[in-house]
Amino acid sequence: MSELFTDRLWKRVEPIWHAYLEHPFVKGLGEGTLDQEKFKHWLKQDYVYLIDYSRLFALGSAKAEDLETMTVFAKLLHGVLDLEMDLHRKYAAEFGISAEELEKTEPSAITVAYTSYMLNVSQRGGVENVIASVLACEWSYHFIGKSLASWPGALDDNFYSSWVKLYSSNEFAELAAHCKRLMNKIAEDKPEQELKRLEEIVIRTSQFEYMFWDMVESRAEWPVNQK
């Protein structure tokens, strides 16, 4: 049996994704030591990131060439808007931040660069571009969640245990598996040149993920609008 495309991708992204686990922000989530101000920054930036990210799923549904793919994208859309953003709203409520305030967050330059890259690539190509664009986000968060869940204490006495639980959950494992299946199915009949192009999208988005962790760790903000 020939190698699955996602196995080939894994070899390329593994070093980048292992670096996430060494990142001070991610370590702070697993160890429960993360500064809550930094976490608030993640909540806000990630909320507006997810609003644009969910547009990718709608685009995937529109570009899908079969009903199965349309249905998977609809499930992923529901997963973001209902499950994932609810985690953000619940943590925000604990900090006294309303859903309206979350939604009004001014996106940072990295947030804009990351979502704009994915939306651009997805709009320019077919459904395979959308799948390649969303893959690293889905799969890498589950990879992080599952890794952190095995750290001592990560799921017990930890302010961030709901974070670790959600991203390591079976529901999120299933969403990531759906994405990987779509990627492998669409890669089956693609020539090497096209596979290289899709691989590049997954590596780029993996690099953006690292930059996003850096941005929330340093709380880098250069507002566009005068406050």
Ligand SMILES: Cc1ncc(C[n+]2csc(CCO)c2C)c(N)n1
């Ligand atoms: C920067 C950033 N990257 C990835 C995710 C994770 N994520 C985005 S959508 C989705 C699946 C369904 O909700 C998952 C796991 C995030 N939250 N923020």
